[in-house]
């Protein structure tokens with residue numbers, strides 16, 4: 001896709017009167033940044049497992065053509081979901097413009113129901129805001145609407161339907177939008193690498209292909225740009241690069257996004273750049289529902305650093321959740337008895353859930369193991385919202401290729417200790433500062449923690 005934007009001079013007057021030819025993408029790979037070959041120059045972003053929509057210049061107006069349509073999104077190798085999206089993918093392509101650009105967006109609806117596109121965070125005429133019923137009629141199936149406005153303020157934005165929202169967003173309709181500054185500004189630093197992705201969630205039963213659109217909280221797939229680990233590409237940077245990562249949340253819950261090995265600051269939101277005096281160092285930032293955060297840091301530490309949502313259920317893939325906690329439970333003998341009744345039955349979980357990654361469990365077609373991903377030291381035991389920031393001294397400027405696993409300097413990897421274990425010293429105190437028990441003769445109780453069954457609808 002990269003570099004395929006149509007230059008103004010290459011398009012005839014007749015062609016300019018017609019709709020811009022829609023560009024479609026079949027691959028879920030991370031595309032190289034789309035270097036602008038018309039309009040004001042800017043430093044393009046890289047969309048994680050995504051791409052930027054080419055445009056054409058029509059008498060000074062940047063014209064884009066979005067097609068809302070059913071798509072097949074490969075969420076991870078071997079796992080395809082039937083979603084709705086734009087121009088062949090979910091999320092749709094990233095739209096990149098420059099502050100002050102006049103933008104004309106054609107939206108063709110190839111869905112079975114009406115839609116509309118809301119340009120989240122933009123300053124625009126009210127009638128361009130894309131809210132069905134409030135600012136425009138819905139775009140009926142088969143129809144094309146045109147939106148036109150000036151991209152007035154630089155920053156991090158997104159687009160999504162404002163029509164039958166629950167269904168259309170649960171089906172994957174969303175996309176990123178970046179407005180680059182037209183001139184250097186004190187609050188928007190020039191960066192060497194600029195990544196973006198959206199957070200979304202789906203409820204797709206193992207063995208099926210289409211999200212359950214009525215699900216409100218109990219999702220089983222947590223995604224960066226409709227991809228799940230280990231299907232999410234790594235973010236590959238050169239040591240010393242100033243790196244910006246832009247994240248928008250169009251799921252139904254918040255995601256504390258955590259980066260290992262570096263401190264970052266939040267330099268902007270969908271409301272604009274954060275004043276310098278209001279920035280502070282973080283290693284985790286919570287991205288609430290409907291919010292966008294752009295984080296920045298100097299990637300000065302070489303290595304393979306995890307970048308993930310800190311909610312542990314969001315770094316897992318599809319599974320049944322009605323699983324009791326079995327850690328510490330001895331089921332020796334139990335499996336044999338059940339096996340007489342159900343030959344394929346497996347007992348799992350007595351040493352924690354990591355056992356599941358070791359088991360060659362038969363799983364339904366078109367599903368992924370609950371946690372997976374092979375690292376250089378074995379299974380990473382992760383899924384969902386997890387990827388890796390790879391920082392390398394040898395990564396060339398502008399090279400986004402995967403450098404492979406980090407080669408650790410000798411003596412810098414955690415290793416097994418072979419020293420003998422000493423007996424731990426134990427406290428002999430009979431109690432601390434707590435109030436004495438009312439009835440000291442009552443038997444003491446030992447509590448065994450067991451997760452409640454019946455789903456995980458409350459996290």
Ligand SMILES: [Cu+2]
Nearest residue numbers: 255309311314
């Ligand atoms: Cu999360």
